[in-house]
Amino acid sequence: MSEHEHHGHDHGHDHGRTFQPDHAEPVTDAARIGLALRELLIESGRYSADEEQAVIAKMQGARPENGAALVARAWLDPAFRARLLADGATTIRELGFDLSPTEFTVVENTGRVHNVIVCTLCSCYPRALLGMSPAWYKSKNYRSRVVREPRQVLAEFGVELEPGVEVRVHDSTAELRYMVLPQRPPGTDGWSEERLAGIVTRDSLIGAQRRLDAGS
Amino acid sequence: MAKPSGPHDIGGLEAGPVDRGEHDTAYWEWQIDAMIRLALAKGLITDFAELRDGIERLAPEDYENLTYYERWARSLAYTLLDKGIVTQAALDAKVAEIAARQQAAGIA
Structure with missing residues (x-):
């Protein structure tokens, strides 16, 4: 299946083929809660931004x-x-x-x-x-x-x-x-x-x- | 069929066509994903069952309307608040700080 054929219109950008909007930053309340938790945990030393990077890189390698x-x-x-x-x-x-x-x-x-x-x-x-x-x-x-x-x-x-x-x-x-x-x-x-x-x-x-x- | 045990218990229900549109994972979603993995690795949460419990406590309309990682975010908040790892006051302040920051950046 083409990723593009699902929608009958052409947006010319990524949003046209998503079922939910892709925002660089979360703008809903629930997503802001997630981002807030992340910052609180990093600020309090529960994990580091470097550790976060390593986990994301590893998971992005799974395909x-x-x-x-x-x-x-x-x-x-x-x-x-x-x-x-x-x-x-x-x-x-x-x-x-x-x-x-x-x-x-x-x-x-x-x-x-x-x-x-x-x-x-x-x-x-x-x-x-x-x-x-x-x-x-x-x-x-x-x-x-x-x-x-x-x-x-x-x-x-x-x-x-x-x-x-x-x-x-x-x-x-x-x-x-x-x-x-x-x-x-x-x-x-x-x-x-x-x-x-x-x-x-x-x-x-x-x-x-x-x-x-x-x-x- | 047995009565559903919560908003997550949807196997076998009648529903509409499957939307097969693809969704690129936004970076903040990767960050939530990493937070959950790290919270597990660091012992902040015991196991995925704790997180699922948080998701299953969502109001049915929230379960329906929130996106995947929004549900995880809400669930993790429940769990970390319950355990006292994060306080409601600190969370509220941080959410307000982020909202203000986004507004200043013209995002929200």
Whole structure:
């Protein structure tokens, strides 16, 4: 999906494609409370601005590409795939991604099963691996509906399910995060791990996309 | 379906289409995110359950209308005030200071 096609108008600046305004500084009361807490904690030495910088830099380094690399490796390496599915947390920790204390479970799409992830109560997501979740993942409408009418929601996302495909909806918790292992698309025989990783999208790691595009 | 336990308990409710517009994380949102991680790392809050408790205490209209990091900000405020790590007077003064600063800068 293009980030731009959602809105039918062209603002020529970033605000046109946000579901909430992006302000350099918070201007609502609730956001000012957050900024005020931050300043109070820094002023009282609870943490430093340098520590804040380091945390932000680390979290900004988490990206969907990390998940895409895991998927590509799993497609090429059956032993790795088996370990990833059996014990996701340990397997990714070995690669430098630490989601502890939460568990990490990878669920595999097949010709008969499609997995989709949600966190109905909150917005739990494997952030330290994949980065910020999309806004829609945190939205009330997605969280409400995907457990009730997943096929309808998936259809709205453009997911076409082959007849007879079972849909499994995984509700994340404070202790357990999920990622979907999408199916390797046809037409990718002989591709390198890097090239394969390049076609794995963020939405496919959530299950909001089923078919990956191998291009022409 | 069981009665929802709070404004956060929305799984299975009827709702409208999913807005798939993307949202770039603003820098102040990263700062709130970092504050929560550091508050956990420094032991100011015990675990995420404490923060979720704060979010689940929000009035339903606040839960509905606040953005994601605004909810976290409100929740962290509840928790730090409850624990006496921050006082209401200091928080009010700092919010007023920030508002005045923003007004002077033409932001608010």
